[in-house]
Amino acid sequence: MTAGSMIRRITETTSTNDDARRPEYRHGDIVWAERQTAGRGQRGHSWTSAEGENLTFSLVLEPRFLPVGEQFLLSEAVALALTDTFADFGIDTRIKWTNDIYVGDRKLVGILIEHSYTGPTLGRSVAGIGINVNQRVFDPALPNPVSMALAAGRTFDREEVLERFRTHCAARYALLERGDADTLQRDYRARMYRLGTPHPYRLPDGSLFTAAIEGVRPSGELLLRHADGTLRAYLFREVEFVIDRPVR
Template identity: 35%
Template sequence: MKIIKLNAIDSTNSFLKEMATNTSAENFTIVVAESQTNGRGQQDCVWLSEPFKNLTFSVYLSFRKFQIKHKKNLLFAVSLAVYEAIKEETELSISIKWPNDILSGNKKICGILIENSIQKDKIKHAVVGIGLNVNQTEFSKITSNVSSLKLLTRQNYDLDVLLKTIVSKLKIRIDQLACKEFEKLEEDYLKVLYKKNTPTMFKDRKGVLFMGLISGISKEGLLQIELEDETIKEFGIKEVSFV
């Protein structure tokens, strides 16, 4: 495991992707930024983080024969690793919001971005970006649905300790991925999925409100919601939101 620490960078994911393109990156190479000026979330959303107070890093994962049809299991593995690390270090009551945000109650404390490099029908490697709000206590009024470990527990946390715990959990879950323990990964993910089997109000991309409950994840990694007429409808990222 190789750890590269940077004082400031626009995006650890962009840095690591470029590094992997230009050099032979070692599996589990980690790039950590004390200050990230242009962090990215799902579908080009911006991840804002106060310098020196949070954990913003990316991990390079290489694969030998990981078929793209199983890519949702990589999402499960990464999300569970971060979830388990936070639970171990804080004992907070948390959940995973599909696809891979970590929530405490309805407050987001961690965002994850997975960018895959595809070769034919296989994922050659992935760059996993993780942004965890740790010791930051003030956030923009625009982002009222976010929180941090310190706000929730009133404790300061050692960023290096948190990083080591996350990477340790990630190695365990990636080993499960390599051993094709897909059913176990999905089972564990669904156990801690936010609003699973709970009647909830949703809004689709057209602004239409509807009641439903999250029932599972499709083979393609889409969110499955059971509607009031007991039919199952599937949604991709940004196609549905909680009200």
């Protein structure tokens, strides 16, 4: 990301996000662990990964210029950098709001970004990222996993994947620094999973409805066009995608 930024590779930790909070890590540094004993995902889920086959790492960012109300733009930059990375390897991906990366209806990447604040702006952000790279056999309890290897039919050099991501993340972060929110918003919308087509969604009370994604606000709310024509905005945890488990 920046001159002098480092990658620290370790065998085991509880969570790379916890490690990356330590003060010795600065903007652009990465903590990469082969094994996490308490990896975290979105919605309070855990993140598991086969040792030696995938990438589980955390990237330290210090976007002190970014207002708290626009923090979702940082999520957009990270997610877009991942889709840029996979495109380099011939894998077409989509961003499932808020932060998962999908191939078709299967999950390739999970992202968990945790922030600290300095008054009205962000202070330090840690982007925890889990990429299924070379794993081909998954726990049957996982609903819809996929890997780069399964998507492309070959194995990958994990260090090369990580370096490609660093390059693309630096470019997307530069857009953020320049204040080019329009490009980030446009590209994020264009790569959204299920954009423009009706699909089922679930509310917290369990009720289902059908709607089509129209986009996302800079503040992060998902915009859904309901079957009756109304456009409604949903915050994280206010709506859930309904995705059929693929036949194995």
